[in-house]
Amino acid sequence: MEWAFIIGVALVGMGLLSWQVASNLKEGRCAGCPYTKRGLRREGKK
């Protein structure tokens, strides 16, 4: 039971981390950074 919980937490952690890092890289900004929200993405569209 214990191992299932730990593995579950590890998977959640990895999933959350990959999602955060990927979305930061995609938006070209630091998480939550107020200066460049959508900045690079918008430029990409232009």
Add this chain to the structure above:
Amino acid sequence: MGATVKSRPEIQTIALAGNLNVGKTCIFNALTGARQYVGNWPGVTVEKKEGRLIHEGRTYHVIDLPGTYSLSAYSEDEVIARNYILFDKPHVVINVVDATNLERNLYLTTLLLEMGANVVMALNMMDEAQQRNIEIDPNRLSQLLGIPVVPTVATRNQGIKELIARAVERMAAPSPAPLKIDYGKDIEGEIEKLQELIEKTPVIKDRYPSRWLALKLLEGDRRVIEEIKEIKWDKNAEKILIQAEESRRYLSELLGDDPETLIVDRRYGFIAGLVREAVKKKPGVEKRLTLSDKIDAIVTHRYLGLPIFLVAMWAVFELTFRLAEPLSEWLEEAFGWLGEASAGWLASMGAPEILASFVKDGLFGGVGAVLVFIPPIFLLFFFISLLEDSGYMARGAYVMDRIMHSFGLHGKSFIPMLLGFGCNVPAIMATRTLENRSDRMITILINPLMSCMARLPVYLLFAMTFFPEHTGIVVFSLYLLGILLAILMGRLFRALFFKGEVAPFVMELPPYRMPTAKSVLIHMWDRGSAFIRKAGTIILAVVILVWALANLPVGVEYASEESWLGQLGSVFAPLFQPAGFGHWQAAVALITGILAKEAVVGTLGAVYGVGEEKAHVGILESGHWTPLSAYAFLVMTLIYIPCVATIAVIRRETNSWKWTAFAVAYTLVLGWITAVLIYQVGRLLGFS
């Protein structure tokens, strides 16, 4: 009368254009109700910002273009602004003009009008102009330029309603003809020849206003020439370029100077005439020094400027940490109590022990260790916003600029570097204001050495633990070390990779202004809240993963050397032995720190803050650290490998994997060497 076709009303666009630091972003905020970052120094808007204005039931799209002095092809942001006006054709352009600096600001106005933009002028900072006894006649200016001119004081929302009304009126009116400045017989003759050819070429005529294009070709505008070159299928395009080349040569020989200079001179002549007509300075004004001038004589003094700046910054750090310390301690107690209480509650509910450990050691130990630094971070940004809004920070930049120039760095580099104190990502984007590629590459490469906000919790955790009496000076020394290394590396990179002269640059000093409470609080919140958001997203993710790895393989003691986390750290730990922190905990923290620098604290919190312990007590009692090794670790954290978001933006802005890899490698090597040097020299000097 024929039937009318009903179409959906199109959303009309208002673009804001103006020089740097004229209050453009402030007007943008007043129009859209947005809370964009407004700073009292040039170069804040490096991207187009967008918002919506709702006026009398209609919605308008508002675009804030980057601040520019001109619309030439020399810098990226000027090209962004120019292309937007030229090709996206906003319905109206609000040209924000600094009333205290009319002559310089009108240069951009004439360029906009020559492009045929539908301009409404916001004559901003009228209050400051009045204080300086500069009397501007807006009606006269309006008559001379043929555009509406609205006096405004954006910081107090004065004139904004009228500005909106004029802009909306202007949209309904027919498009104005482009402004025609008389460039003299010779230049006009060449303009005419080119215009004739352009008019015969529909593919070009439809894209550019013909007179404007003729002028750009005579000026030798690189971008425009490249664009025309690309139209290969039309023979006339080639003819136009040949004619332009001939005209430029002819004018150079005839008038003894390059056509660009001649055209710019003529434009300034036109502007000087405008100013003579529309502006009156009261007698004696020239001789009287403004209060700004008097303060500047001291704070930008050749010898006193730097010590004053350093003392001001030190005072900010010292004051921040003295005021924040009790608040942080209180928060630490609160998180400790919450962790205990939740673990106790879970136990009473019959939850497994492992779940209680996850909540207490992982969530509260890790994320809580980061969140206790909310008070110093908010306070630091409060004081920095105060200095920025007052205009003093620009003086600091000016003082540093002189030093940087003597090291062969471009003066404009310091603005991206200052932004780097907040976050390196927008700071690296702000290097777009540098025209020269060499200057830009150097500034990008050295930017990660500026201490961003994310490194502050790491500094604070160790400084408060090992140097409780000198927290301010320890943190301040790390900021200074970052600047010093950035300057030295900049010098080195110029000598090794980017040889060449530094382009001249005049840094302007905005007048001192009384910061408004609203603006200071907005700045503080914008920057500080980003820290909280990060704690709840990427740091939380790191901490969850760290907790799991510290518990695996199943049955291992939590956060022991035998855990997967311990084993991972142990692989790299020997590397850091010469720097005094050769244990797996430090190695793991540095690895997670690459994802986001605050993760160093989150990881150490989860690893050391076990059971009843608070993170800093765990660190102190582990016996792994001495004040000297802690300082060496902070130096390593400051310098080594930028975070992933910064690495990504370096790749984007340099458009080179080679330089991105170089930035990662050199910071790692430099960080290691500096940390080892500090530790070893410190030991030789008898520190421990």
